[in-house]
Amino acid sequence: MNMPSTPPAAAAHTVGVQAGELERYLDDLLQSARFRDYCPNGLQVEGVRPVRRLVSGVTASLALIDAAIARGADALLVHHGYFWRGEDSRLRGMRRERIARLLGNGLALLAYHLPLDAHAQLGNNAQLALQLGFSTTGTAGENGIIAWGDIECPTPQAPGSVGEAPSMVLADLARRVEVRLGRPALVLGNPERVVRRIAWCTGGAQGFFETAIDLGVDVFLTGEVSEQNHHLAMESGVGFIAAGHHATERYGVRAVGEHLAQQFGLCHEFVDIPNPV
Ligand SMILES: [Zn+2]
Incomplete structure (x- = not known):
């Protein structure tokens, strides 16, 4: 394409x-x-x-x-x-x-x-999704600059767990991001919140957090963070991860x-x- x-x-x-x-x-x-x-x-x-x-x-x-x-x-x-x-x-x-x-x-x-940033195969969002195990369902924002989709989870191994929707909590996702990008991430929100659906935009896209919340996702990931992102995470209940501007791009x-x-x-x-x- x-x-x-x-x-x-x-x-x-x-x-x-x-x-x-x-x-x-x-x-x-x-x-x-x-x-x-x-x-x-x-x-x-x-x-x-x-x-x-x-x-x-x-x-x-x-x-x-x-x-x-x-x-x-x-x-x-x-x-x-x-x-x-x-x-x-x-x-x-x-x-x-x-x-x-x-x-x-x-x-x-x-x-x-x-x-x-936006190219569907070679762009920053698409390539970061490959690194972090996100499947892309769609895009939002001008020129589709925000991507959203599901967090790929390991299939549950425990007996009786067959058929369960695989899921992880915000703290698990943060650990995955830190390991795969090789740097600490700043995480806002309840670390025990179950996260399945995610929106992401590499670099300095913290201003798109509200747009991401409107998409109905559980967590938004970008590179940088601003003061108001904390309040937005607390009051919306949606998690926020700042994984590094350089690291995500x-x-x-x-x-x-x-x-x-x-x-x-x-x-x-x-x-x-x-x-x-
Ligand atoms: Zn940038």
């Missing part, structure tokens, strides 16, 4: 592919034009050579740029690029350093934000990078620059 026709991958391996061609392919794949976003999606900074080596990562920080340069990359693919709406657009300080490092090394920067860009590598015969590496937030 939404997969553009396959380009000649074998031939591309030695000669590389223009970053502009990757942009056109990704715009089509991720349906970029459908999104009203906070930043431009696509090729944000042009490189100087065809792309053979691609590095992907969550945020185009200086550390990720340096890691890409150290690996001999021709292009960097990220979820969090530059030129955010409302941001100071002058190239000073940190912004100057990052752009200077990209230009100085001829490295192309491709960035996809909301289109990369590592999987979409990696999946898209792997997909590009297959389609165009590129060398690809996902580089995780740890971020505790």
Whole structure:
């Protein structure tokens, strides 16, 4: 679904592919034009050579740029690029350093934000669901940015439990999230609440908690948390898990990078620059 026709991958391996061609392919794949976003999606900074080596990562920080340069990359693919709406657009300080490092090394920067969150197979929500064992039933919110479905539970083994709907409590789910994402999660709500149906949205989607509650779910999972989320969890009885902005958004860009590598015969590496937030 939404997969553009396959380009000649074998031939591309030695000669590389223009970053502009990757942009056109990704715009089509991720349906970029459908999104009203906070930043431009696509090729944000042009490189100087065809792309053979691609590095992907969550945020185009200086550390990720340096890691890409150290690996001999021709292009960097990220979820969090530059030129955010409302941001100071002058190239000073940190912004100057990052752009200077990209230009100085001829490295192309491709960035996809909301289109990369929402893609039904390769997007952040879909890929996080694979990591955490959620089955997707539907989506909500503008451009389907919130996913909802069921929490996959281990089949009950105990005699007499056959036919019982498998379930877990909020504390069990929190443990699963912490183990699979490798970091502590902040959990709001009654830890003994039975949770079956869940809504989730990677990154900083704590403002969608009320929308999730309206979906009738037992728990909402996102990356970040705000003060009012506590009161909303207490007064609605719906659980809330903040599992980390960075931690929940590592999987979409990696999946898209792997997909590009297959389609165009590129060398690809996902580089995780740890971020505790
Ligand atoms: Zn994000």
